[in-house]
Amino acid sequence: MPMGTKKTRIGIYPGSFDPLTNGHLDIIIRASRLFDSLIVGVLRNDAKKTLFSMEERVALINKCTKDIPNVKVEMFEGLLVDFVKKKNADTIVRGLRAVSDYEYELQMAMMNKHISPEVETIFLMTDINNSFLSSSMVKDVAVHGGNIQGLVPDAVVDDIYKKVKND
Ligand code: PNS
Secondary structure, three states: OOOOOOOOOEEEEEEOOOOOOHHHHHHHHHHHOOOOEEEEEEEOOOOOOOOOOHHHHHHHHHHHHOOOOOEEEEEEOOOHHHHHHHOOOOEEEEEEOOHHHHHHHHHHHHHHHHHOOOOEEEEEEOOHHHOOOOHHHHHHHHHOOOOOEOOEOHHHHHHHHHHHHHO
């Protein structure tokens, strides 16, 4: 790269997002301040049953991030590190809630480092208020008619209730 040329920093925040929670949104907002551009990568995994289809998951995130100009939402399939390279990014962002997340996240970061040493993984600590939140618990609460307000962005509350009712 010529001297004086600033490299555009692109970060990738990958996940299943089935559905997006306030924990995810908090990480998106904070990570968007660390990069010129942040791509939320939504995993297409046909082997895993999800409540929301890939297109629906992408649409929900788009709805909640439309006011953050440097955030884009894209689906990916296959290896995450291949998606990172395809997008000219070099950093994966993951949120860490509790010690229980650490083992899985460490394993994943090390595997990604093993297959692509040039790709870094950085972790943002989840906001304490969201530390108990997970997509699967939100779904469980919604399925049983509990209150999910405050757990997910207001814009997606009704979509989730509608979906669990028709599932
Ligand atoms: O929200 P999740 O389900 O915890 O996200 C997991 C995700 C999508 C980041 C992870 O499953 C992934 O990267 N899958 C793509 C396949 C891959 O790259 N596997 C090798 C590294 S573990």
